[in-house]
Amino acid sequence: MSDDHVAFQAEPVGMLRVPLLSRAGAVGTYADVDPRDPDQVRRYVDGLAADEGVAEALAVSSPSLSRSVEAVRGEVPLKPKALRKLALSATRYVLRAASRATPFGLLAGVAPVAFAEDCRVRMGSAHRKAVRPDSAWLFGLIRGWEGDFAVVRKLRVVTNDLGCRRGQRWVLPFASQPEESDGDGSDGGTGAGGAGAMRAEEVSVRFTAAVRTALHAAEHPRTVEDVLAVLDRAYPKVPAAAKEKLLLGLVRQDFLLTELRPPLSETDPLRHVVDTLKHAGESDKARELAALADLHQDYAAQPIGTGGAALRRKAVDAANALHSEDPSLHVDMRLDADVTLPYEVLRETERAAAALWRAAPDSVQPPHLREYHGAFVERYGTDQAVPLRDVLDPQAGIGPPAGYLHPRSERRTPERAEPSARDRARDSVLTELALAALASGDREISLDEGVLEWLGGRGPSVSSGPSGTGGPSGAGGPSGGDRAAVPGALEVCAHLTAPSQEALGRGDFALVVSPGTGSFSPGSLLGRFAYLLDDQDVVGDLARRSAEGPGNADRTAGGGAVSAGLEFAPPLARSVNVARVGSFWPERIAVGCFADRSLPAVRGLGDLALVADLDRLYVVDARTGQEISAQFPSMLDLRGGAPAAVRLVLEVSRAGREARPVWMWGAAGSFPWLPRVRYGRTVLAPARWRFSDPALTDSSVDDAEWARRLATWRERWHVPDRVAVGVGDRRTELDLTAPLHRMLLRRELARHEDLLAYETPEDAGAGAGWLTNESGAFTSELVLPLFPTARAQKTPAAPRPRRRVFPSVAAPAPRHDREWLYGKLYASVNCHNQILTEHLPRLLAELPRGVDRWFFIRYADTDGAQLRLRFHGEPSVLHPELTPVFLDWVDQLRSVRLAGAFVLDGYEPEAARYGGTEAMAAAERVFHRDSVAVLEQLRLQTAGSTTVEPPVLAAANYLDMVRRFHGGDWPGFHLATPRDDEHHAYFREHRAAALPLLGNDVMAAAFRAGAAEVTVACEARAAALREYAAHTTRASAVWSVLHMHHNRLIGTDRKQEQRSLAVSRGLAQVEQGRRRHLG
Structure with missing residues (x-):
C-alpha cells in the first residue's frame, strides 16, 4: 500500500493515566540517608508515611511493605539488610507514585478524556476508589466452600473441558495456583509470575466407570445433587458416602467446576458469589459476604488520605474472618479530573501513528508460532481441520507450542526467522542514523518525509541533512517483506507534555510515545477500567470495532471470521485482578471455566478445531467450519496468564497484529x-x-x-x-x-x-x-x-492465489498406514532433480505387483530438505517385498553421496484439503499421474528439450490441469484472483515465451522434442483429474492440486510459485481479451 494511503483517525475518546502524587511529591526521596542507620531510616520512612495518601497507597499496593514501615516507625528493631531493603522499597514506591502513570492500586489512576476546539483542564484531589476483594483471596475462600459437601451439593457444576482421557486416567493438563507472592515492587502482576509460580503439574484421577458417569452427567450445568442422583441410579449398591466423596474429590481437583467462581467478564465478582450463594440456599454465607461488600463500599467512599485506614483494616479483618490467607483488597482509582483536550492533540496522534506504522519492521510471526505452523502442516497438511484438543495433546497431536507453560511444552524454542530484505535495509538505515548522531554529538534525529519513505521501503536514497536526518547514501530503500496491506487498529499510549494549559490550548505541546506500551487492539488498555467510567459502552464499541475492522478483517481472507469473547480461568488466581473485562460480544468461547456450552452462542474446547493454510493457523467452529476470532481486550501476559489452549486460540486470532504502536530500533x-x-x-x-x-x-x-x-x-x-x-x-x-x-x-x-x-x-x-x-x-x-481511515480501508489486500472454504470436522478416519509405504529421503535440493530423473526410475522399475499408485513431493524443514516418496498397495506386498528394495535403493544413493538420512513414517491423508475421505483415493491417483508427468518433464528439461523458464512451464501445466476441471471456463478460474503487480511484471517479461501455451496442445508447445511422451503422461493425468472432478471441483482443492504440482516440478520456492501463478493469470487475461475481441 502506498504511504499516501496510510492514515489513521483517532476516536474523540480517550483515557488519561496519572500517578497519585505530583512530581514534587517525591522530594522526600532526595534525603541523604544511611540505610544501615535505624534512626535515619526511621526518620526517613516516617517522613514519607506522614503523607496519609502515601501511607494508604502503600497499604493497598504492598501490605507487606506497609507492615514493615509501621514496624520501623514503631521502633521495632530490624537487621541491617532488612533496613536497607525497607528504605529502598519505600523510596521506589514513592517514586512510582510520583512518576509512573500506569494504574496500580492507589499509586496511579484513570480519568476519561473529552475533546473540543479549546482546552479545559481541572485536576482535583478527591479521587474515588473502587474496591474489590483480591482475586487470590476470593479464590481461596471459594475453594474452602467447595471442600464442604453440604455447600457443594446445592451448586451447579460442569465438567472441566480441559480434561481428557489418557490410558486409564482422566487428566487435567495443569493445576491452578491460588497464590502469587507479594514480592517487593510488585506491580499487580500480569500473569507471568516468578520462577516459583511457573509450576504446571498436571492432576489426574483413575478413570473408573463412576468417574465416567459423573463427568458425562455434568457435561452441561446441573446441580451436584442431580449428578449424585445419576450415580445413585447407576450404582445403587455403592454407599452414599463413597459417591459423595467421589464428587467432592472431582470438585476439589477441578475436574468439575462450580458456578461459585465468577467469570472473567464479571466486574463485580463479590456480588456474583453472593447471588450464587443465595440461589443455592446458603443465606448465612451470602449475608456474611454481602456485609463484606458493604465494608468495601464504606472504605471506597472514604476519600484517599483522610483517615480511611480504620475502614480498610475493618474490611481486611472481616475478610480474614472468612478466609485467613492474604485477605488483601484490590483497588482501582478514578481520578478527580475533568479533562477536555484540543482536537489538535488527536490530529498529532494520527500523524504519529501513521509515521510509526510506515517505519515499522515487517510483520513476522513469533518464532514459536512460525515453528508450530510448520509442525502442524507437517503433521496434518493444509485445510485439514483438527480438533484443538487433539492438536495440543503431546501423544495424539503435536503438543503445545514451544515456550508454553500450562502445561509446559516439550517443543524446542526455535530461532528467530531471518529478517526480510526490507528489514535488513531498514536496519542499515537506522544503524547509520544512530551512528551519525553519535559521531556528530546530536541528541536527536528528526524524521522527515524522505526518511519515512526510505524506512517504508518505497523511496529513493535520501542524502543526509544537517542533523543526520536523511537516509544513508546508496541505491533505493528497503523493499519486499511481509507488511500488512491495510494497517489494523491501534491503541497509542503517549505522554502529553506542555509548559502550561494555555500553551497546550494554542498547540504548543509535544507527545512522547511511551516505550513498550501500546496495543494493537483498542480497548486492551482501557478494558479493565471500563467499569470505572460513566459510559462503559464506549469501551465495548471500541473493542468490537477493532475486532471487526478492515485492517483485521483482511487477515481473515475477506472478513469471514466471527468474533467471540473469551472466558477462561487464569492459572494464577491473582492475575485475575488485572484480567477482568466486561463482556462485549454475544458469541463466547469458554474454556476451562464454568459455562453452559449447550447454548448456541457458547463454544467450549471441544467445539474448536485448528486449521492451517500456507501462511498461518486459524481456529474454526468444529460444527460449522466457520472461522472464529477470539477476542480478549486485556493486557494480561499470556505467557503465564492463560492455559495452553486459551493462549493458542488468542495468539492465532491475533496473528499479524502483534506489532504495537511503538518505535522499534x-x-x-x-x-x-x-x-x-x-x-x-x-x-x-x-x-x-x-x-x-x-x-x-x-x-x-x-x-x-x-x-x-x-x-x-x-x-x-x-x-x-x-x-x-x-x-x-x-x-x-x-x-x-x-x-x-x-x-x-x-x-x-x-x-x-x-x-x-x-x-x-x-x-x-x-x-x-x-x-x-x-x-x-x-x-x-x-x-x-x-482506526485506519476510509482511504486506507479501500486499499486492496495482497492477492491470495488460493481459495479457501471453511472446512468441517468429521470423525477421525480409520488409519490406513499398512496400505502405504512412506519414506523421507534427506537430500540437498541441488540433488533432487538428479535423484528424480536418474535414480528414481530404477526404483520404479522394480516395484512389485500389487503397488497400484505412488507419488512424491519435495519438502524442507528444520532438519533439512527432503524427497518424500509414498507407495500404495497390498500390505502383504509393500512391507515384505517393497521395503527391502526401497532400502537397497536408498543405500545406493548414500554410497554416491546423493542422500543422507532416511526415515520411514506413517502417512496421514489430507482429506479435508482435497474434498473429503471419499475423494482422497481419486486425489492420490492425480498425485500419482502428476508425479509421472513431472518426471517426464524434468527428464526433458535436463536433456535441454525446452527453453521455457520453470515458472512458465509450471503455468503451462496449470492451464492444462484447470481445463480438465473447468473446460472452456478456465480463464475465469484464474481471473478470480486479484492481480499481483509485483509478479505480473514477470509475466510481461516472459510474455512472448508464454503466449504459444494458449494453443490446443499446451504441453507440446512447451517442448522442442520428446513432447509425445509428455503428452501421453499428461493425458493419463487428465483422466485422473476427470475422475477426481466427479468428487469435487471446489476451488480450494483445485488450487491445492496446482500448488503440489509446482512443488513437484520446481520445489518449495514461494517466489517462483507466485511468478508461475502470475503467468497463468496473465495468459487467462489474454485469452479472455481474445474471446471478447472475437465476439
Whole structure:
C-alpha cells in the first residue's frame, strides 16, 4: 500500500493515566540517608508515611511493605539488610507514585478524556476508589466452600473441558495456583509470575466407570445433587458416602467446576458469589459476604488520605474472618479530573501513528508460532481441520507450542526467522542514523518525509541533512517483506507534555510515545477500567470495532471470521485482578471455566478445531467450519496468564497484529546509547541508554566506589540527572544525583540484566505544566484508540492465489498406514532433480505387483530438505517385498553421496484439503499421474528439450490441469484472483515465451522434442483429474492440486510459485481479451 494511503483517525475518546502524587511529591526521596542507620531510616520512612495518601497507597499496593514501615516507625528493631531493603522499597514506591502513570492500586489512576476546539483542564484531589476483594483471596475462600459437601451439593457444576482421557486416567493438563507472592515492587502482576509460580503439574484421577458417569452427567450445568442422583441410579449398591466423596474429590481437583467462581467478564465478582450463594440456599454465607461488600463500599467512599485506614483494616479483618490467607483488597482509582483536550492533540496522534506504522519492521510471526505452523502442516497438511484438543495433546497431536507453560511444552524454542530484505535495509538505515548522531554529538534525529519513505521501503536514497536526518547514501530503500496491506487498529499510549494549559490550548505541546506500551487492539488498555467510567459502552464499541475492522478483517481472507469473547480461568488466581473485562460480544468461547456450552452462542474446547493454510493457523467452529476470532481486550501476559489452549486460540486470532504502536530500533537496539527520534511535535522514541559497562554490575565494591563508576559512565554517554529506569513498560524516574536513587538503581541492575534508562518525557517533550493542582505538576499518559481511515480501508489486500472454504470436522478416519509405504529421503535440493530423473526410475522399475499408485513431493524443514516418496498397495506386498528394495535403493544413493538420512513414517491423508475421505483415493491417483508427468518433464528439461523458464512451464501445466476441471471456463478460474503487480511484471517479461501455451496442445508447445511422451503422461493425468472432478471441483482443492504440482516440478520456492501463478493469470487475461475481441 502506498504511504499516501496510510492514515489513521483517532476516536474523540480517550483515557488519561496519572500517578497519585505530583512530581514534587517525591522530594522526600532526595534525603541523604544511611540505610544501615535505624534512626535515619526511621526518620526517613516516617517522613514519607506522614503523607496519609502515601501511607494508604502503600497499604493497598504492598501490605507487606506497609507492615514493615509501621514496624520501623514503631521502633521495632530490624537487621541491617532488612533496613536497607525497607528504605529502598519505600523510596521506589514513592517514586512510582510520583512518576509512573500506569494504574496500580492507589499509586496511579484513570480519568476519561473529552475533546473540543479549546482546552479545559481541572485536576482535583478527591479521587474515588473502587474496591474489590483480591482475586487470590476470593479464590481461596471459594475453594474452602467447595471442600464442604453440604455447600457443594446445592451448586451447579460442569465438567472441566480441559480434561481428557489418557490410558486409564482422566487428566487435567495443569493445576491452578491460588497464590502469587507479594514480592517487593510488585506491580499487580500480569500473569507471568516468578520462577516459583511457573509450576504446571498436571492432576489426574483413575478413570473408573463412576468417574465416567459423573463427568458425562455434568457435561452441561446441573446441580451436584442431580449428578449424585445419576450415580445413585447407576450404582445403587455403592454407599452414599463413597459417591459423595467421589464428587467432592472431582470438585476439589477441578475436574468439575462450580458456578461459585465468577467469570472473567464479571466486574463485580463479590456480588456474583453472593447471588450464587443465595440461589443455592446458603443465606448465612451470602449475608456474611454481602456485609463484606458493604465494608468495601464504606472504605471506597472514604476519600484517599483522610483517615480511611480504620475502614480498610475493618474490611481486611472481616475478610480474614472468612478466609485467613492474604485477605488483601484490590483497588482501582478514578481520578478527580475533568479533562477536555484540543482536537489538535488527536490530529498529532494520527500523524504519529501513521509515521510509526510506515517505519515499522515487517510483520513476522513469533518464532514459536512460525515453528508450530510448520509442525502442524507437517503433521496434518493444509485445510485439514483438527480438533484443538487433539492438536495440543503431546501423544495424539503435536503438543503445545514451544515456550508454553500450562502445561509446559516439550517443543524446542526455535530461532528467530531471518529478517526480510526490507528489514535488513531498514536496519542499515537506522544503524547509520544512530551512528551519525553519535559521531556528530546530536541528541536527536528528526524524521522527515524522505526518511519515512526510505524506512517504508518505497523511496529513493535520501542524502543526509544537517542533523543526520536523511537516509544513508546508496541505491533505493528497503523493499519486499511481509507488511500488512491495510494497517489494523491501534491503541497509542503517549505522554502529553506542555509548559502550561494555555500553551497546550494554542498547540504548543509535544507527545512522547511511551516505550513498550501500546496495543494493537483498542480497548486492551482501557478494558479493565471500563467499569470505572460513566459510559462503559464506549469501551465495548471500541473493542468490537477493532475486532471487526478492515485492517483485521483482511487477515481473515475477506472478513469471514466471527468474533467471540473469551472466558477462561487464569492459572494464577491473582492475575485475575488485572484480567477482568466486561463482556462485549454475544458469541463466547469458554474454556476451562464454568459455562453452559449447550447454548448456541457458547463454544467450549471441544467445539474448536485448528486449521492451517500456507501462511498461518486459524481456529474454526468444529460444527460449522466457520472461522472464529477470539477476542480478549486485556493486557494480561499470556505467557503465564492463560492455559495452553486459551493462549493458542488468542495468539492465532491475533496473528499479524502483534506489532504495537511503538518505535522499534531493530538491530541498532543493542547500542549502548540511542538518540531521541522526533517527527513533528511527537517524540516517537526518547533517548535511551543501556547499562552495558560491566563496572556497574560489580557487586564487590562499596556504594562510594560504585557511585564514582556511575559518574564515569554518565560522563562518557552524556546521561542527564533524571532518567526513567526499568524493564519493558515498568519504569521509575530516578535522579542520579540523589544517593537513595543511585542505590535503588544499583539494586535494580543486580536484579535485571536488561535494565534500560530513558530520558524523562518532560525532558524529551515540552515540560510538565499543563496538568496541575495545588500540590504541583503531574506527569501523565494519554491512551487513544485509532482506526485506519476510509482511504486506507479501500486499499486492496495482497492477492491470495488460493481459495479457501471453511472446512468441517468429521470423525477421525480409520488409519490406513499398512496400505502405504512412506519414506523421507534427506537430500540437498541441488540433488533432487538428479535423484528424480536418474535414480528414481530404477526404483520404479522394480516395484512389485500389487503397488497400484505412488507419488512424491519435495519438502524442507528444520532438519533439512527432503524427497518424500509414498507407495500404495497390498500390505502383504509393500512391507515384505517393497521395503527391502526401497532400502537397497536408498543405500545406493548414500554410497554416491546423493542422500543422507532416511526415515520411514506413517502417512496421514489430507482429506479435508482435497474434498473429503471419499475423494482422497481419486486425489492420490492425480498425485500419482502428476508425479509421472513431472518426471517426464524434468527428464526433458535436463536433456535441454525446452527453453521455457520453470515458472512458465509450471503455468503451462496449470492451464492444462484447470481445463480438465473447468473446460472452456478456465480463464475465469484464474481471473478470480486479484492481480499481483509485483509478479505480473514477470509475466510481461516472459510474455512472448508464454503466449504459444494458449494453443490446443499446451504441453507440446512447451517442448522442442520428446513432447509425445509428455503428452501421453499428461493425458493419463487428465483422466485422473476427470475422475477426481466427479468428487469435487471446489476451488480450494483445485488450487491445492496446482500448488503440489509446482512443488513437484520446481520445489518449495514461494517466489517462483507466485511468478508461475502470475503467468497463468496473465495468459487467462489474454485469452479472455481474445474471446471478447472475437465476439
